[in-house]
Amino acid sequence: MFGDKALKIIFDGRHPYIYQQKMPSKKEILNKLKILIARKFDSDKEAFDFFNKNGNTTLEKSELKKLLQDAGVGWITDEIAARQIIAKFDDDKNSSLSWKEFKKAIKALADEENW
Numbered sequence: 001m002f003g004d005k006a007l008k009i010i011f012d013g014r015h016p017y018i019y020q021q022k023m024p025s026k027k028e029i030l031n032k033l034k035i036l037i038a039r040k041f042d043s044d045k046e047a048f049d050f051f052n053k054n055g056n057t058t059l060e061k062s063e064l065k066k067l068l069q070d071a072g073v074g075w076i077t078d079e080i081a082a083r084q085i086i087a088k089f090d091d092d093k094n095s096s097l098s099w100k101e102f103k104k105a106i107k108a109l110a111d112e113e114n115w
């Protein structure tokens, strides 16, 4: 279902509003992440620790989403991208990314063009 468009429909009680955003490619997301990390952190690990707000050993979807938002991924596509990244790189299937999985994700995002 992942084409290049992401849609979100919001009701204000009377009217539906349809928002549409272009889904960024993996490479675009990776570039954004790399820029964020280079600007604000000394290393990938420091970024991981910073966004691991609850101080456990993994980035949950909400934490990963915040990271993507801070990197400038749009507010519709951040949710989809976070879900996709976890679905793809969560090797032990605990619905979140350990440091090891996160590292692998950063590395692998560079290798593939699209979702």
Ligand SMILES: [Ca+2]
Binding pocket: 051, 052, 053, 054, 055, 056, 057, 058, 059, 060, 063
């Ligand atoms: Ca966490």
Ligand SMILES: [Ca+2]
Binding pocket: 058, 089, 090, 091, 092, 093, 094, 095, 096, 097, 098, 101
């Ligand atoms: Ca995991």
